Every structure is written in C-alpha cells, then in structure tokens.
Amino acid sequence: MARIAFILLCHKDPEAIIRQAERLTAAGDYMSIHFDARAKPSHFQQIRTALKDNPNVVFARKRIRCGWGEWSLVQATLNAVETAVHAFPRATHFYMLSGDCMAIKTAEYAHEFLDSEDCDYVESFDYFDSDWIKTGWKEERLIYRHWFNERTQKRRFYGMFELQKRLGLTREIPQDIQVMIGSQWWCLRRRTIEWILEFTRQRRDVMRFFRTTWIPDETFFQTLVRHLVPEDEIRTRTLTFLLFTDYGMPVVFYNDHYDMLLSQDFLFARKISPEARELKARLGALYASEDVEFKISNEGRSLFKFLSGRGRIGRRFATRFWETESTLGRERELMIIVCKKWHVAKRLLAKIRQVTNIPAIEYLFNEESTPIPDLGGIQSTLGKRTRHRRALMRMLFDYYETDRLIVCMDPNNIDLLHDFCGDRSVTRLLEVQCGFTDDYLIGHAKRVGLAGDQTPRETLERLLPTIRQDITFEIDRIRDADFENHHRIRESDSPYDNADRIARFLTIPEDKALEIAQTDHLFAD
Template sequence: MARIAFILLCHKDPKGIIAQAQRLTGSGDFVSIHFDARANPADFDMVRQALADNPGVTFAARRLKCGWGEWSLVGATLEAVRAAVRAFPSATHFYMLSGDCMPIKSAAYTHEFLDAHDLDYIENFDFFESDWIKTGFKEERLIYRHWFNERTQKKLFYGSYELQKRLGLVRQVPPDIQVMIGSQWWCLRRQTMEKVLAFCDERPDVVRFFQTTWIPDETFFQTIVPHVVPRREIRPRTLTFLMFTDYGMPVTFYNDHYDLLRGQDYLFARKISGEAIELRERLGALWKADDTRFAISNEAAGLYRFLTQRGRIGRRFGQRFWEAEGSLGRGRTLILIVAKKWHVAKRLTAAIRWHTGIPAVNYLFNELDAQLPDMGGIETTLAKRERHRRALVKMLFVLFDKPCIAICLDTSALGLIQDFLEDKADTRVLLIDSEFDEDYVRGHIERVGLAGRHSAPDHLNRLIPAVRSDLEHEAERIRDLEIEEFETISRDKGEQANAAALQQLLGVTPEVAAELARTPNLFDD
C-alpha cells in the first residue's frame, strides 16, 4: 500500500501545523517539516516540542530563510526531501504541501488512488513554447541572473536586471536541459525522488543555474523530473486543487465550499482560510473516514468563471463572490496614517520601514507611484484600487506576509477610513495634525485646480480663508468618529508625547518609538 511522505513547507500557524502533522501521520503516513527560519522562533519551538515523540514526523536538518521567487523555496524543499528520504525508508511517495493545504478526499481513497497508478504527478510544460506564463518576465527569468528578492528588494532586483540587460550579460541555458514550467505542487514516487537527488549531486552546474533564476519553484523539479523519468510515467497535472483570481492571487476557500471541494478530481486543496474553522474540521474528519467513493463533478472552475465573468454581465463593477462581505481578517492589524501633508506622512512611513518590521505603504489611493508590488493588475489605476479597497489591502497582507501593515490616507478620505474601521481586522488610526499657513494653502489651491499661478491676487485672497477652514474641518470630522484606537502627533506636542502616541499605535518599544519621534525634519514643509 502507498505510504506518503508529505513535504510540508510552513512559516506560521504552529497549532495548525501540529494538527496537520498529527492528522497525516494518524493514517500511517509521514511528514517532513521545513519551518521558515524567518518565522517566530517560539512558533517553531512549539511545533518541535509537540511533535518530538511522533515517529512519523521529521524535520529538515537545515532551516533556510525563505522568500517568494527565490531559490530558498527550492532549497527548503530539498532539505525536507532529504530528511524524509533518510527518515522514512518505507515511504513510497513524496507529496508537496503547504500549511494552507487540506485534504479533500479520505486517506483510504488517496492510498487507493496512488496504488492504482504507478505514475508521477507534476505539471511540466515547455517553458518557451507553452503559454503557462501569461504576463511579465518570461525568458528573462532564465537568461539573466537574479540575486535579489523582487518583493523586498525591488530596486536592487530591477536595477541588476537593467544593468545586465544594458551590458548584454545574458547566459545560456545548460545545453542538454529542456526547461519546463508548472505548478510547484507535485506528488512523486520514491524512485523518482531518489533520481532527482542523485541528479542534483551529479550536476551542480544545473543546480547553480537554477539558483539564480527567478521563481525556480515553478521550473526546477518540473525540469529535472522529465529529464530522469520517461515521459510515459509522468502525468502533467497536480493532485492539489487550486484556482487563481483575475488578479493573479490564489482563491481562498471558506466554510460553504465543502461540497464543492469534495467533488473535485484532486486529493488536496489550497488555500483554505485560517478563519474557516468548520471547513477545516470537516475536511480533517473526511481524511479519517473510510469513504473510497466520491462523486467527481469538477464544477468549481466553471462555476468560478461564471461568477467572475458571465455572472457579472450588466454589473461591471459588482463584487466578485470572494469579495462579498470580504474582510481583511481577524488577527490582522491595519494602521491608517492620516495626514493632509503627504510629505510628512511619507517621512514617517520611511522611518517606520527603517526602524521596525512593519511594512508601510504611501498614499496608495492617491498616487499611482505608491511603491506597490506587482499585484496582477488591481493596482494599475486609482479608481480600481478604491473600488476594490479591501481586496487590495488584503492582498498587501498576503504579499508582505505580516500581521500588521500601515498605509497612508488623506484627511479627505473619510469614507475609506469608515470602511476600514468597520472591518473585522484591528484598525488603528494615527492623525498627523498640521498647521496650514498661507503659503501652504496657496499651494493646495493650485494643486487641486481652484486657481492657477496667474490668477488674480484678490481671487486667491478670497479663497484662502474658506480653503483653510475646509482643511481644518477634515481633521475634525475624523475626530468626530470617536475611534477607539486613535492617536495624534504634531509639532506642538513635542517628541515625548509623540513617542508615547507612536508606541501605543505601533506596539513598538519605547526606544523605537523615540527614534521615530526624532525623525529629522518630520514636520517641516
């Protein structure tokens, strides 16, 4: 009978990981865990201690700091695979999972399925000829070397790319390798995995090549497996069900998706919402059940297309079904830095990024150039950003992979502030009080188009009192909301009071808060 060694890559939710490992080993299978070295050490200690006496669990000998699009994800996978090969000689299959995956079939069905088909399951489509990559870099992933993380080191990533391009520093793909591409979620037989590891030992040149490609988790195993195994023994598909939104983000499944998931021709599914407790419990029970017969309908993809495309005909700006009553999610903290003087807020966000681990984004609803990562198209226009405000910010939480982020809003954005305050997330507001002297108000009048540089002085003088009053009223309307977690800072309050407000708002140490309050020229115009 098939016995599976699950390769589990994870970086959060220690209780969920413990439950996942206990569930999978309870069926006679195995789990090899790589817990991201960037993660909270206390989380890893909890997982290690809880599973220390479980003979079906092993851990990667070396933990790597993982980043999206980096070799580190492949390196972490190889570490967990090598640990599993050593620890579990009776394992017949190796199945790649993440902490967000859950079974959608029983263990009995899964074992029976793998016993009936002596095959490897991994997507492997020709890198250059297929249309697997829809937009963005294609051959650039391979012919240029990528040393930096595109999401956290954007300037270095694109700077090194432009420099190589300008100097013509292209490289050749290893001549005896046909590069393939596909989903990172695979299930491979033991003999295949041993051949892959042997290939890695015998061909360090190929390994080095992939170490500086971009997003190698979509190409490394997908290339090597067809190189060491006859094509007739490979099914170019994944056994893990997943779908993507029209913004390029994985669709998340919730409590009411149980029957839909159960009817898909797959063994596991991702991503299961961390808030979908009922769904997780039902899928966990399903894995332990004796069921080996499932009615396969595979209607999910068609239903999803209808709801997101045809189902919205006549309602162009209607909500997608995954956005209806959408939430940023409990357990997340959104900090709204509200300021009329954008340059002051930007100095503060720069200091927050420098002194803390909190991602801070500038005026994403006001400026196209807000230093946003590539988000699949949602970020391309200001109208689209505001229309999908919660989806946009929720994606930022996913991309930054942090429980707390900060964004800047103009004091005129009362509707946005109220909307975020109504969310289930912990929303905090920092109002940066500003004084509006005559020069600032004149400049504001020109920026918003009420008057130009050549307007008559009398016209400007009549506008100044009214505009100043309106600017001051915006701040008062925000105070009138009586926000529970609300702080203000200003030049007049002084560094000590400002530091206390920042400490309360950001949850940082007094020393860090003091550094933020001492940001050079913070309130200068």
C-alpha cells in the first residue's frame, strides 16, 4: 500500500502547521518539514516542541533562508527530501505541499489512487514550445545568470541583467537536458526521488546551471523527472487543485467551496483562506475518514473561468484595420439568426433552406465542426474565422454566388453582431426567444463543462440562477444595442404571429413564412 512522505515548505502560522502534520500523519503517512530560516525562531521552536514526540515527523537537517524566485526554494526542498528519504524507508511516494494546502480526499482514497498506477505526477511542459509562461521573461530566465532576488534587491537584479546583456554574457543550456516547466506541486515515487538525488551528486554542471536560473522551482524537478523517467511513467498534471486569476494570483478558497473542492479530481487543494475556519475544520476531519464516496465532476476550472469572466463580457481589443476598412458590399444582405438553443436554430435553418433555397450556414463562429467550404485556410479554426470575419463572409458570398446569406450566432457574440450590423451591407437579425427549464439549464451546464454528472444537486441549484441570469444578460445586451432590422419570434407566440416576423426577416411571402413557422417540434428540446 502507498505510504506518503509529505514535503512541507512553510514559513508562518505555526498552529496550522502543527494541525496539518498531526492530521496527515495520523493516517500512517509521514512528513518532512522545512521551516524558512527567515521566519521567527519562536515559531519554529513552537512547531518542534509540539511535534517532537511524533515519530512520523522530521525536520530538514539544514534550514535555509528562502526567497521567491531563488534557488533557495529548490535547495530547501532537496534538504527536506533527503531527510525524508533517510528517515522513512517505507515511504513509497513523496508529495510536495505548502502550509496553505489541505487534503480534499481521504487518506484511504489517496493511497488507493496512488496504488492504482505506477507513475509520477508532475507538470512537465516544454519550456520553449509551451505557453506555460504567459507574460514576462522566458529565454532570459535561462541564458543569463541571476544571483540577486528581484523582489528584495531590485536594482542589483536588473543591473546585473543589463550588464550581462550589454556585454553579451549569455550561457549555454546543458546540451543533454531538455528544460521543462510546470507547477512545483508534484508527487513522485521513491525510485524517482532517489534517481534525482543521485543526479544532483553526479551532475555538478547541471546544478550550477539551475543555481543561477531565475524561478528554478518551476523548472528543476520538472526537467529532471523528464530526463530520468520514461515518458510513459509520467502524468503531466499535479494532484493539487489550484487556480490562478488573469493577473497570476492564486485563487483563495472559502467556506462555501467545500462541495466543489471534494468533487475535483485532485487529492489536495491550494490555497485555503486562513479565515475559512469552517472549511478548514471540515477538511481537517476528512483525511482520516473511511468509506467516503467521492463523486468526481471536475468542473472547478471551467466554473471559475465562467463566473470570473462574466464581468468582462463585451470587452475586446481594437478592431483590425482590415475589418474597419472593408465591407461586405452595399448590395448584399446578411441575415443572422440569434438563438441560445442551437438545436432550435439549426432546425429553423434547415426549414428555411428547404423553403427558400437561400444559402445558410449554422454556428460558424461557435462550432469548429460547422460544415464550411474550403476558403484557403481562413475557415480552418474558430480563431481565424473570428479575426477575419468580414473577409470570411465576403468569401462565402462569392463562393455561393449570392447576395443573400443566412448564418446562426450565439447571443454571446455581441461584438460580431455590432461589427456586422455596423457594415454598409443590409444586416437583419432574427432573435429566437426560447423558454429555459431547470433541466435544460442543467444539461447546458454539463455540455459546456460548468458541471458534471456527479456534481451535487446543491451546487447545481446555486449555479442555475447565475446561468439563467447570464442568458438574460446576453439577450438584454442585444436589445439594448437597438440594432436596425431586429425581429423576434417567441416560443410562446402562435405560428401566425411568428410567421409575420419571419416574412419581414427573410422578405418572403406570408404563406412561405407560415410554412417555416409551423415546422414540427421547432422549439422542442
């Protein structure tokens, strides 16, 4: 059975560290603690005194002063790892933790999870080819030497960087290693840890390289694991659930996140708010529990992205020059069906094609798989279609040799609607207003990844008002835009009322419009 040696790096809150050590070791696991040498000596003494009689807790033999972005963080980890390897010969896995982490599964679940597959868990992405680094330095972290801390010695840090840059004092990356990058929160097998420690003793050149690399805690273990372990024995993921905002700051979890955290496919979560006393108490009691069934829905990341992104709806960068200075053509008519229920719009579009023979395309800006003719590559991805939307639409008019074209769009495409309705062509909108039951909204949440089959009912009930409000908000934005030639059909209206609006939207006779409006099961889910 798996036995975990937790490698805990910490620098504050001694009471929380003591409780964390007691909880995790009570289930038979181990812990090796490195308490930052910069921290208060009284705090370290408090921890040592409280845990001195716990045989499953050891302290790194050498404490060092740690600084963000420095090699010191990696050295502190290595010191704690070496101590754990010697102290706990029965440990099968070594799991990196911080003082802000807490278990979101039981020890029973964690041990079975690690026993189920013989592999290492570490984020390990190609340093240069991946987009793991979103902003700031990339190559500069490696090819220049960094001796000073950017946060505490800013002038020296940037002064040495500029001097090396001016003199061309770059260095080579060790030729036989491929630098990788990822989160520092890994879980590695004992064999892998022993290989890494042996590597650090033999390869002084690689150690010298990483000692003056900037932010090496994101590259050192990630690179060595990939260098030493067969690829099929590595899972490029972390077992610690963590989220970051658009500004690179970690998301903090509070009392009302308990159910969501337990449903994620992870063993631990970071960061738990110090004020979330109820959450800490519930999670604290969880690790030693037995026979707990976890329903994994794993919607946490998509749910956070959805909820945090709602405040940015409608914002975009400036239009490209080829969009603002081009037009679809004054003589052309673009007819846009706007509907949140895609299956309803597709059903309506199919009937319109049958009755009018007007060329029509489904959700070309929302679905990658929408059938579109080959237009030289501009249609190949959603990103290209959106960036070159006017050029794409002109090419579609030319391809079908028509001056009339119908497309479908989701109500959240407000920027596209503004763009096309502001064109010199004739643009008409048909808003299809549908009813939304709770069951439909739950299905919608699952389809877009906001929930899973195992998401608790209580979570769904809290989520439903937000989704319903979001849909209403999208529709209200369209109405507030006051577009010209804006028509609307409703599920609650009769086919005769809807036929009148369809006739004006398509500029077709009433009898044909009524045939479209009377489509069998048009609004059915």
